[in-house]
Amino acid sequence: MKEKIVEILTELRPEFDFTEEVNFIEEGMLDSFDIVSLVDELETNFNVKIDGVDIIPENFSSIDSIETLLKKNGVA
Amino acid sequence: MDFKFKNKKVSGILTILPKRVVTFEEEMGNYNFPEKKSLRLKKVMGYNTHRVAAEGQCSSDFCIAGLQYLFDNNLLNKDEIDALLFVSQSPDYFMPPTSNLIQGHFGLKHDMICLDINQGCAGFEIGLIQAFMLLEQESVHKVVLMNADVLSPKVSIHDRNSKPLIGDAAAVTIVEKGNDDKEIFCSVNMDGTGAKSLMIPAGGFRMPCTEETAVEHEDEAGNLRSLNNLVMQGDDVFNFVQREVPPMISHLLERSGFSVEDIDWFMFHQPNKFMLNKLADAIGVPYEKMPSNIVENFGNASGVTVPTTISYNLGERLEKESFKVCMAGFGVGLTWSSIMMEMGSLKFNKIIEF
Numbered sequence: 001m002k003e004k005i006v007e008i009l010t011e012l013r014p015e016f017d018f019t020e021e022v023n024f025i026e027e028g029m030l031d032s033f034d035i036v037s038l039v040d041e042l043e044t045n046f047n048v049k050i051d052g053v054d055i056i057p058e059n060f061s062s063i064d065s066i067e068t069l070l071k072k073n074g075v076a
Numbered sequence: 077m078d079f080k081f082k083n084k085k086v087s088g089i090l091t092i093l094p095k096r097v098v099t100f101e102e103e104m105g106n107y108n109f110p111e112k113k114s115l116r117l118k119k120v121m122g123y124n125t126h127r128v129a130a131e132g133q134c135s136s137d138f139c140i141a142g143l144q145y146l147f148d149n150n151l152l153n154k155d156e157i158d159a160l161l162f163v164s165q166s167p168d169y170f171m172p173p174t175s176n177l178i179q180g181h182f183g184l185k186h187d188m189i190c191l192d193i194n195q196g197c198a199g200f201e202i203g204l205i206q207a208f209m210l211l212e213q214e215s216v217h218k219v220v221l222m223n224a225d226v227l228s229p230k231v232s233i234h235d236r237n238s239k240p241l242i243g244d245a246a247a248v249t250i251v252e253k254g255n256d257d258k259e260i261f262c263s264v265n266m267d268g269t270g271a272k273s274l275m276i277p278a279g280g281f282r283m284p285c286t287e288e289t290a291v292e293h294e295d296e297a298g299n300l301r302s303l304n305n306l307v308m309q310g311d312d313v314f315n316f317v318q319r320e321v322p323p324m325i326s327h328l329l330e331r332s333g334f335s336v337e338d339i340d341w342f343m344f345h346q347p348n349k350f351m352l353n354k355l356a357d358a359i360g361v362p363y364e365k366m367p368s369n370i371v372e373n374f375g376n377a378s379g380v381t382v383p384t385t386i387s388y389n390l391g392e393r394l395e396k397e398s399f400k401v402c403m404a405g406f407g408v409g410l411t412w413s414s415i416m417m418e419m420g421s422l423k424f425n426k427i428i429e430f
Contacts (some may be wrong), residue, residue, distance in 0.1 A: 031297040033117050033236075036350055040120045042196045052318035052354030057311065 005066050008041045023059045036059050046075045079262040081208040085254035086419055088151060090426040091387040092142040092246045093374060094129045100240050107236040108298040120347025126375025128228045129244040135166045136174050138246030140181055141430040151424050154182060159210050159219040160190045163199040163379050166226050167192060197345045199223050199379020201415050205262050207251035222250040223379040227306060230276055234300035238308050241348055244377020247383035260417040261332045263324055270410040273312040278303040295418025314351060317406050322358040324414055332416045340399035342366040345406055346381045361426035387427045394425040
């Protein structure tokens with residue numbers, strides 16, 4: 001799952017290296033519109049619906065947090 | 077706060093749209109973002125075209141055009157109007173009230189009340205509730221509710237947060253006493269601690285417009301705007317809507333004794349398609365029961381989106397049929413409000429251009 005998340009993030013913002021262990025939000029690698037686009041891509045690729053209340057910056061700050069979010073919303 | 081009314085009805089809705097159509101692609105070059113990124117956003121948010129008022133056109137002009145249409149077509153009698161409500165964030169002047177200006181324009185009777193209400197995205201629900209309250213009085217038989225906003229001149233052309241979604245429009249809704257004792261359930265909620273999440277910082281008494289307030293600055297996301305422009309904290313607004321609106325609708329349904337399946341239409345304010353679909357998912361409403369086609373065709377004209385949704389999606393059907401409708405608005409204030417009522421057999425329900 002992690003590889004796919006990195007692939008989606010890289011397609012979204014090719015100028016950044018998402019394998020680095022940094023906070024994507026604090027580092028300015030993802031803005032609010034990137035998050036909206038990311039949610040759309042994650043929902044399509046993982047065939048899942050992400051709950052609106054979960055769409056907060058903290059849940060998109062790292063690969064691990066995105067993976068946790070996907071698992072919470074039903075991705076095995 | 078809960079409200080309940082009986083023997084009131086909506087008897088007509090007229091939406092008035094500017095003739096000028098602006099496409100997302102026309103404005104895309106103004107944004108400080110790569111084209112690919114902007115087009116991706118267009119798809120997800122549902123941006124396409126929006127209606128923009130011509131230079132010099134004010135909110136009251138659209139209301140006057142709508143009322144003139146109703147008078148000319150014998151759909152409304154001047155002498156029957158007991159109250160004129162103008163709900164807007166873009167009045168003609170700080171003083172006098174725009175509703176008084178409109179009353180004066182038509183030379184309406186003096187024995188009536190004119191009232192301006194400063195409200196935005198929940199303005200249709202707030203206006204209807206105010207109309208229902210006035211109709212509790214013996215002397216009030218017919219209220220004309222005007223929702224109108226021409227905010228496009230206040231949005232920076234370099235602001236991708238707000239420019240693609242903003243639309244100008246007005247709606248004239250007739251609310252009157254009825255014989256139907258079916259209950260109308262309403263809910264109003266406000267949180268002023270979030271008041272600055274959506275605002276125009278300069279131009280009022282607190283911060284008058286000056287040369288300094290007109291200077292554009294770049295925000296963290298790359299948008300350019302000045303203090304004279306509308307600014308929206310998109311994250312805060314999105315989170316507030318997702319957190320507060322679903323429980324409000326659950327509570328409204330619980331009070332009314334209806335389930336989601338019993339409701340024919342969920343006519344919600346439309347900031348963007350993404351937010352609306354997330355709300356539909358959270359409430360458990362099929363997308364076909366919650367139309368999301370206004371922002372992509374006409375833009376978000378704050379309190380006018382709900383009547384526009386009703387006019388655009390139901391049109392003449394609402395003149396012949398009757399539906400259980402759940403309406404909701406949410407935004408500036410912060411305000412979130414909803415109404416559950418039977419709506420049907422309207423005298424008119426249409427869109428005109430001005």
